[in-house]
Amino acid sequence: MTDFxxxxxxxxxxxxxxxxxxxAFSHDAARRGVNVVMLARxxxxxxxxxxxxxxxxxxxxxPVVADLTDPEIGSVVAAATDDLDIGLFVYNATIxxxxxxxxxxxxxxxxxxxxxxxxxxxxxxxLGRPMVERSRGGxxxxxxxxxxxxxxxxxxxxxxxxxQWILGETLWTELRDQGVDVTTIMVGPTSSPNFNxxxxxxxxxxxxxxxxxxxxxxxxxxxLYPSTPEEVAAAAYDALGSDSPVCFSHPDDDWIFRASLxxxxxxxxxxxxxxxxxxxxxxxxxxx
Amino acid sequence: MTDFxxxxxxxxxxxxxxxxxxxAFSHDAARRGVNVVMLARxxxxxxxxxxxxxxxxxxxxxPVVADLTDPEIGSVVAAATDDLDIGLFVYNATIxxxxxxxxxxxxxxxxxxxxxxxxxxxxxxxLGRPMVERSRGGxxxxxxxxxxxxxxxxxxxxxxxxxQWILGETLWTELRDQGVDVTTIMVGPTSSPNFNxxxxxxxxxxxxxxxxxxxxxxxxxxxLYPSTPEEVAAAAYDALGSDSPVCFSHPDDDWIFRASLxxxxxxxxxxxxxxxxxxxxxxxxxxx
Numbered sequence: 183m184t185d186f187x188x189x190x191x192x193x194x195x196x197x198x199x200x201x202x203x204x205x206a207f208s209h210d211a212a213r214r215g216v217n218v219v220m221l222a223r224x225x226x227x228x229x230x231x232x233x234x235x236x237x238x239x240x241x242x243x244x245p246v247v248a249d250l251t252d253p254e255i256g257s258v259v260a261a262a263t264d265d266l267d268i269g270l271f272v273y274n275a276t277i278x279x280x281x282x283x284x285x286x287x288x289x290x291x292x293x294x295x296x297x298x299x300x301x302x303x304x305x306x307x308x309l310g311r312p313m314v315e316r317s318r319g320g321x322x323x324x325x326x327x328x329x330x331x332x333x334x335x336x337x338x339x340x341x342x343x344x345x346q347w348i349l350g351e352t353l354w355t356e357l358r359d360q361g362v363d364v365t366t367i368m369v370g371p372t373s374s375p376n377f378n379x380x381x382x383x384x385x386x387x388x389x390x391x392x393x394x395x396x397x398x399x400x401x402x403x404x405x406l407y408p409s410t411p412e413e414v415a416a417a418a419y420d421a422l423g424s425d426s427p428v429c430f431s432h433p434d435d436d437w438i439f440r441a442s443l444x445x446x447x448x449x450x451x452x453x454x455x456x457x458x459x460x461x462x463x464x465x466x467x468x469x470x
Numbered sequence: 471m472t473d474f475x476x477x478x479x480x481x482x483x484x485x486x487x488x489x490x491x492x493x494a495f496s497h498d499a500a501r502r503g504v505n506v507v508m509l510a511r512x513x514x515x516x517x518x519x520x521x522x523x524x525x526x527x528x529x530x531x532x533p534v535v536a537d538l539t540d541p542e543i544g545s546v547v548a549a550a551t552d553d554l555d556i557g558l559f560v561y562n563a564t565i566x567x568x569x570x571x572x573x574x575x576x577x578x579x580x581x582x583x584x585x586x587x588x589x590x591x592x593x594x595x596x597l598g599r600p601m602v603e604r605s606r607g608g609x610x611x612x613x614x615x616x617x618x619x620x621x622x623x624x625x626x627x628x629x630x631x632x633x634q635w636i637l638g639e640t641l642w643t644e645l646r647d648q649g650v651d652v653t654t655i656m657v658g659p660t661s662s663p664n665f666n667x668x669x670x671x672x673x674x675x676x677x678x679x680x681x682x683x684x685x686x687x688x689x690x691x692x693x694l695y696p697s698t699p700e701e702v703a704a705a706a707y708d709a710l711g712s713d714s715p716v717c718f719s720h721p722d723d724d725w726i727f728r729a730s731l732x733x734x735x736x737x738x739x740x741x742x743x744x745x746x747x748x749x750x751x752x753x754x755x756x757x758x
Contacts, residue, residue, distance in 0.1 A: 256576075282644050284602060288544075288595045292588055299633065300583045303626060307576045314572060329632075332639020332715060338591060341637035344617075345587065349629035351620020355739050356570050427620060427735050443731045447715050451643050 187215030189363075190270040190320040190422070195219040195263065197250060197305060198275030200231045202374040203324060206411035207272045208232075210419055212239035216270060219244045219263055250275045251296040256304045269316075271309045272418075273302045273346075274324040276339070283337035291338040298342025306353070310362065317361035320422045323350040324414075326369045327439050331447075333454035340454075347428070354427035363422040370435035371408035381405060383461040392434075397441040398453045402460050404434050474707070475503035477651075478558040478608040483507040483551065485538060485593060486563030488519045490662040491612060494699035495560045496520075498707055500527035504558060507532045507551055538563045539584040544592045557604075559597045560706075561590045561634075562612040564627070571625035579626040586630025594641070598650065605649035608710045611638040612702075614657045615727055619735075621742035628742075635716070642715035651710040658723035659696035669693060671749040680722075685729040686741045690748050692722050 194211040198204040199220035208218050212235045220235070222228040225247045232245035246262040248255060277294040279286045302323065313319025328336060329343025350366030357364055371377060384405055392403035409417075409431040421429035430436040442450050482499040486492040487508035496506050500523045508523070510516040513535045520533035534550040536543060565582040567574045590611065601607025616624060617631025638654030645652055659665060672693055680691035697705075697719040709717035718724040730738050 283641060284595065284598050284644075288592060291591050291595070295583070295588045295591060299587050299629070300580055303579050303583060304576060307572065307579070310572050329636060332636055332641070332643055334640065334644055337637055337640035337644065340640060341587070341633040344632040344636035345629040348617060348620050348632035349625055351735065351739050352622065352625035352628060353571060353620070355620055355743055356572075356622055356625065425736055427739055440734075446728075447639065448713055451639050451715055455643055 186419070189318055191216045193217045193219060193263075193266045193268045194270035194272065195221065195259070195268050195305075195309065196272040196274060197221045197301075198273070200224065200228045203369070203372060203411045203414050204272075204274040205231055206415040207274055207322070207418070208235050208243070209238065210412065210415040211270060211272070212236075212241045212243070214419065215241065217242040217244075219246060219266065219268065221246050221248045221250065221259070221275070223247065223249055250301045251277075251293045253296070253300070255301050256308055259305060260308060267312075267316075268309055269313065269318065270320045270322075271305065272322040272324070273305065275301070276324070276342070278336060278339040280335050282335065286338070294338045294342055298339070299345045302346065302349070310353070310357070313362045314357065314360045319362040321353060321357070321362065321364040322418045322422070323353075323364075323366040324369060324418070325350060325366050325428075327435055327442075328454065330368070330439060330442055331450040331454040333451065334458050336458075351427040364427070365418055365421040365424065366428050367414060367418040367421070368428050368430055368435060368439055369414055370430065370432060370438070371405050372414055372431070373408045373410055377408060380461060381408070385460055388460050397438055397445065398456045400434060400441070401438050401453065401457045404432070404438065405457075405460065477606055478710070479504045481505045481507060481551075481554045481556045482558035482560065483509065483547070483556050483593075483597065484560040484562060485509045485589075486561070488512065488516045491657070491660060491699045491702050492560075492562040493519055494703040495562055495610070495706070496523050496531070497526065498700065498703040499558060499560070500524075500529045500531070502707065503529065505530040505532075507534060507554065507556065509534050509536045509538065509547070509563070511535065511537055538589045539565075539581045541584070541588070543589050544596055547593060548596060555600070555604075556597055557601065557606065558608045558610075559593065560610040560612070561593065563589070564612070564630070566624060566627040568623050570623065574626070582626045582630055586627070587633045590634065590637070598641075598645070601650045602645065602648045607650040609641060609645070609650065609652040610706045610710070611641075611652075611654040612657060612706070613638065613654050613716075615723055615730075616742065617656070618727060618730055619738040619742040621739065622746050624746075639715040652715070653706055653709040653712065654716050655702060655706040655709070656716050656718055656723060656727055657702055658718065658720060658726070659693050660702055660719070661696045661698055665696060668749060669696070673748055676748050685726055685733065686744045688722060688729070689726050689741065689745045692720070692726065693745075693748065
């Protein structure tokens with residue numbers, strides 16, 4: 183993994199680092215020989231995972247307790263990392279509220295806008311400039327196939343994922359001729375405690391048409407074989423420097439992405455709404 | 471226009487009301503018999519346009535001077551309108567910065583996130599709930615075909631327009647069975663002082679293939695026959711209640727939208743980047 187660490191080291195910064203996909207991004211960067219600054223809110227878990235990554239891969243880790251809704255996040259991160267050369271930036275933090283738009287508390291929705299839109303803008307500005315000055319670096323944005331269409335129950339979240347998708351595409355084309363590789367991973371179903379609770383509520387009779395040419399059928403079937411967080415992280419790192427601005431952890435996510443974008447918009451929305459309605463009940467939750 | 475005013479009256483609120491498309495939205499709501507609350511930053515122009523709308527159409531207008539980057543915008547608007555039944559909400563305000571992502575001042579980019587993402591969330595929450603309680607109302611979001619792909623020079627702006635596009639689609643499907651009509655207009659080239667200055671810099675030899683099947687050629691040709699602001703406003707109002715979540719002011723914008731979304735993403739980005747590069751020079755500007 184020397185090439186990876188020479189191109190994207192010596193330090194990575196992973197925002198939203200202690201659980202699920204973020205934990206996997208931290209581990210995989212370390213496995214590829216890069217030290218890791220790890221940002222998350224909950225101090226105890228963060229320190230535990232930072233120790234785990236350090237001990238397992240023999241790199242340095244630096245846990246930074248930070249609230250990614252904080253408008254002062256730029257100063258917080260700068261103060262905690264100004265002695266480091268950060269060659270890899272992974273923005274994985276998110277807030278997803280479940281519920282109809284008008285039923286979700288406004289404060290939670292604004293926190294989602296802060297984490298999904300404002301904070302990545304701040305950190306990308308701060309961390310991207312030194313990469314361009316060194317003519318090397320890597321940036322990974324973690325978006326979602328849910329950002330490609332309206333649906334129900336995830337209005338502000340899906341809009342934030344659309345923001346990251348299109349922002350990531352601009353950064354991919356603006357920065358690639360300056361030596362900085364950008365990819366945006368359009369995450370599909372991924373195993374996590376939240377996802378596994380959701381999966382348990384599925385109407386499985388709706389999920390048996392994995393080879394269908396109908397996007398909704400394919401998307402429903404995909405719920406039964408989610409990617410692991412490790413697969414998501416590896417797919418994104420492997421896509422750095424590729425000729426596509428977006429990447430996927432499974433070919434079926436790529437197929438669903440393209441097929442859904444080719445639909446008339448009422449049908450695209452019906453597809454993603456139908457996917458939500460595959461669950462017979464959905465637990466109310468705020469996942470951060 | 472009785473049907474329109476009965477369904478979407480007695481008051482409209484237009485955010486970003488005094489120039490270009492917003493001025494046209496104010497006029498057209500008034501022409502259809504709806505009184506108009508008009509929000510904008512610059513007091514003098516706002517009062518002038520509010521008087522113009524009132525005098526021309528014989529409705530009431532209420533200018534409200536407001537900074538749409540203000541985190542307290544909800545309180546400001548509530549205090550100014552709590553005696554009114556607002557049946558129509560048009561979110562047209564925007565901030566577009568021109569320049570490579572790393573060359574644009576962070577404060578301007580965060581102001582763009584506030585205006586394009588946070589403030590619509592706040593106002594939609596506030597104004598949408600009473601519409602659902604009355605089982606009638608209309609919501610218009612003003613997005614852009616630029617929100618459908620990354621490009622160059624408009625990174626944070628295009629991401630914000632993607633946010634509005636996907637948010638509008640969710641609201642369209644969530645609220646339509648509750649009596650509230652939502653549409654998102656994917657704006658294409660529209661005549662305005664800024665656009666006209668841009669148009670003057672075009673390499674016109676690149677813009678002569680209006681009937682091409684190549685999205686970039688069609689999009690370049692479209693620059694030579696922009697819609698008027700009045701056409702944009704009328705198209706959006708006429709689309710309220712339609713079976714598509716998005717609408718367009720010209721059939722070619724619809725064609726370009728669909729053709730671009732059907733492309734592999736590297737080609738979609740090349741299309742929208744190429745469109746930017748049709749100009750031989752582009753004035754640096756911040757349009758609010």
